[in-house]
Amino acid sequence: xxxxxxxxxxxxxARALIGAISxxxxxxxxxxxxxxxxxxxxxxxxxGAWTQKTMRGESAWSVGQRELMAALVAKWNACAFCIGAHxxxxxxxxxxxxxxxxxxDFETAAIDEGFRATLRFLHVMTTRPNDLGGEDARRVLSSxxxxxxxxxxxxxxxxxxxxTRYADALKFTIPSEAEFAKxxxxxxxxxxx
Amino acid sequence: xxxxxxxxxxxxxxxxVTEAKGKTDSTLRTAAMNRAALAEPFGALVAQIDEAAAxxxxxxxxxxxxxxxxxxxxFEIVMAAAIGAGLRRFDRAMRAIEESGDATE
Numbered sequence: 463x464x465x466x467x468x469x470x471x472x473x474x475x476a477r478a479l480i481g482a483i484s485x486x487x488x489x490x491x492x493x494x495x496x497x498x499x500x501x502x503x504x505x506x507x508x509x510g511a512w513t514q515k516t517m518r519g520e521s522a523w524s525v526g527q528r529e530l531m532a533a534l535v536a537k538w539n540a541c542a543f544c545i546g547a548h549x550x551x552x553x554x555x556x557x558x559x560x561x562x563x564x565x566x567d568f569e570t571a572a573i574d575e576g577f578r579a580t581l582r583f584l585h586v587m588t589t590r591p592n593d594l595g596g597e598d599a600r601r602v603l604s605s606x607x608x609x610x611x612x613x614x615x616x617x618x619x620x621x622x623x624x625x626t627r628y629a630d631a632l633k634f635t636i637p638s639e640a641e642f643a644k645x646x647x648x649x650x651x652x653x654x655x
Numbered sequence: 656x657x658x659x660x661x662x663x664x665x666x667x668x669x670x671x672v673t674e675a676k677g678k679t680d681s682t683l684r685t686a687a688m689n690r691a692a693l694a695e696p697f698g699a700l701v702a703q704i705d706e707a708a709a710x711x712x713x714x715x716x717x718x719x720x721x722x723x724x725x726x727x728x729x730f731e732i733v734m735a736a737a738i739g740a741g742l743r744r745f746d747r748a749m750r751a752i753e754e755s756g757d758a759t760e
Contacts, residue, residue: 464716467726501727505734508671512664519656540709583748591744596754603755612752613658620665620745627737630708631700631716632730 463493464633468500476500487648489641493634494547494625498654513621513654522611525650526555527577530564531584531618532625537565538588541626543634548622550639550646579605580612584619658749665745672735678728687732688739696722697732704736 463469471477476499484491498506517528529552536544545565552561563571568581579602586594602612637645672688673681686693687701696718703711720729 464713465720465726465730468730472727501730504675504677504731505668505671505738508664508668509738512661512668515656515660515664521656540707583751587744587748591747594747594751596751596756599748599751599755609752609755610657613661613749614656616745616748616752617656617661617664619748620741623744624737624741627704627708627740628733631704631711631733631737633711633713633716 463496463635464631468496468632469493471496472500473502487644489637489644490635492547492637492641492645493543493632494629497628497632509621509624510655512617513625516614516617516621518653521614522608523614524555526552526561528614528618530556530561531581531615532622533561533565534568534581535584535588535619535622536626538585539623539626539630541630542636543629544622544626546636546639546642547645547649550642551649554646554650576602576605576607576611580607580615583612584615587616587619588623658752661745662749665742668738669742672738677731678725679723679731684731684735687735688742690736690739690743700732701736701739704733705740708737 471480479499480491480496483495498510500506517532518525521528529548533545533548533552536548549561549565560571560573564573564581568578583598583602586598599612603609669688673685677684683697687697690701690705692698693701696715700711700715700719703715716729716733719732720726723729723732
């Protein structure tokens, strides 16, 4: 973590929360949660509300599919923390084989064509956003994905364009695989707010 | 969710960057979000976060921290730059959906 105050907390309440959750869970509280507790007057509430609704709210995509989209966006952005964190949540809802096959190559993985078409859209959005146009959206919609479902995926792509960038800019500490698994269960129980 | 709900949540986030009572000047935060021209050391960090955040360096963050005088102020610039990169993608993708000709919600 490049900013010490984010790591240790900026208020008594934040420091107490970081200590209490670390103690109760038996692991160092991941930096993503420390950012959510930091500088509460700024963007954390707006970011948390949108993330919670996008990742856990009503959607044609399952929670596992949305988490897998997040892990893929993280892969395209080379964000090790977010790949580990969201792969670990995705495998709680989808098979480990499916998750790893999609992360290795979503074009050849055994997934339905609507999901694949949506991942293609997210790939362009993440890596070449200026190339994105109506034809890209038409291809997804003609695969049977609704406009609302595509917008839900766009929100995942947007939020993880943001999260991966601050995770890497602040240099989040990378937990072990066992810690990622434990944190994933916490994220499923408590959500993003 | 309806696409319009995502738009509202995106606008609320954009508004927080600009309107929140932060440690930095709103003009600086807004420029970081919009990737407008910025003096150094801000320009280099904002560009790096936008283009390849995995290659941000300790020195780039330390220089912004030093120029602004607090972790909280440096945090605001990091977050504004990241949010800007995300929202530019959001705007582009939502426009692509509109251009698809599909009029359903």
